[in-house]
Amino acid sequence: MLKAIADERNRLNIRQEVSGIGCFKDDRIVFWTWMFSTYFMEKFAPRQDDMLFYVRRKLACVSADNTEGKKVEVEVYRRDSKKLPGLGDPDIDWEESVYLNLILQKLDYVVTCAVCTRSDAGDIHIHKKKCQEVFASPSKHAMDSKGEESKMSYPNIFFMIDNFEEVFSDMTVGEGEMVCVELVASDKSNTFQGVIFQGSIRYEALKKFTVTEERRN
Structure with missing residues (x-):
């Protein structure tokens, strides 16, 4: 599937370079409807x-x-x-x-949350980490309430962890530490993997944010 998409993009780029114009709209609709039908509606679905x-x-x-x-x-x-x-x-x-x-x-996603420290040399030391499978969604739930109502977020894609408190309840962070998060995507056969998000936040910044939110409430 990915190869077919890559070939179509290359075909379009070559046509633009040679003639200065892209493919006709109907031509592109034929390709993308074929892809949709073949990989999501028929035998490969x-x-x-x-x-x-x-x-x-x-x-x-x-x-x-x-x-x-x-x-x-x-x-x-x-x-x-x-x-x-x-x-x-x-x-x-x-x-x-x-x-x-x-x-x-078509893709599987795993989020890894870790409590880490950084040495003077810049090396990252992991003290505790947990991995959790998550699912992509074109909608999101409000984080500041317990309601089950969801709102469409597309084109933004969200990866919700409904049982966050249960999974990460023993992940505590203290002074001098930081929380690191990584989201990895892979195909169903695990032939390839790719990191689609990495981020970290220090304890001091997290504490400052928490205190600010408490004052607001």
Whole structure:
């Protein structure tokens, strides 16, 4: 699947270099609808998830200078639904839909949280760490409340840990330490891996933020 996408991009780049123009819109729709149908609707589609995600771009408004604005929505259907958008529907961004389903269904994600210290030489020493499988989502839950209502966040993708307190309850950080987080993505066969996020925060900064939030409340 990834090779087919890479080949399509190379084909488009070569055509632009040679002729100065890209592929016709209909030509690109044929490729991306074929990708969507083949890898998410037919024999290569994962059996463990029967949901399909469509990125729809609707005309939202026309400004004073006649510039059209597009409103982006994500529609979710079961694979056997009779309401599925037709392949080639011009309002569906088929390339984006392929990418979104690829991110949500074809990759596995593991987040690692560690308590570390940094030596004077700059070396990182890990004192405790835990790994947890997480799932990509085009929506998010509010972090400041216990409500179950979710809001669409696309094009931002969130990786929620619903049982965070249970998993990381014994991960304590003290003075001179820092919390490091790493998110790794891999394909289902674990043929390749890639780090898609790395970050860290020192105890002092975390404490300062906590005190500020307590004062606000």
